[in-house]
Amino acid sequence: MYKAINQLTETEIIILEPTWSGNLEQLRRWSQNDALVCQECQQPVRVRAGEVRTWHFAHKHRQNCVIGNESPQLLQARALLYRWLVSKFGSERVTVEKRLPDVELARPIDCWVAGEVNFAYWIFETNLKPPNRDAVRSG
Ligand SMILES: [Zn+2]
Structure with a gap:
């Protein structure tokens, strides 16, 4: 996931935002103190900032989420979609992993562009197994 909730400041942190590339130590400190949690299950997440994969958050403990x-x-x-949208619309209008109030979805919307008209982007994996696909569709 790319979004975590900072419980100290009660703000959303999107690790894809360029501001964090120079602030990795701060993110790591929050993570060590369990201040960063998953927006879905409220469990602590760690910062995965390696060389190969795009920086992201991962649950510290395996559980149902x-x-x-x-x-x-x-x-x-x-991540690719987010960066492309930011290049088109600017980072202040784009977010990732957005939950809509009053809308029951199986998982958050992948990317969201706010404006006079809002755009929701939901990525489907073609190899998604049928039961999961049905769960998304009925969500
Ligand atoms: Zn979670």
Whole structure:
């Protein structure tokens, strides 16, 4: 996942935002103190900031969470889409992993562009197994 909730400031942190590339130590400190949690299950997440994969957050403990088993392919597609949208609309209008109040979805919307008309982007994996696909569709 790319979004975590900072419980100290009660703000959303999107690790894809360029501001964090120079602030990794701050993110790591918050993570060590369990201040960063998953927006879905409220469990602490760690910062994964390696050389190969796009920086992201991961649950510290394995458990049932609707976004606990996202594939690297889905994550990568989401990051690419986010960066492309930011290049088009600016970072202040674009967010990732957005939950809509009053709308029951199986998982958050991948990317969201706010404006006079809002745009929701939801990435589907073609190799998604049928039961999961049905769960998304009925969500
Ligand atoms: Zn979670």
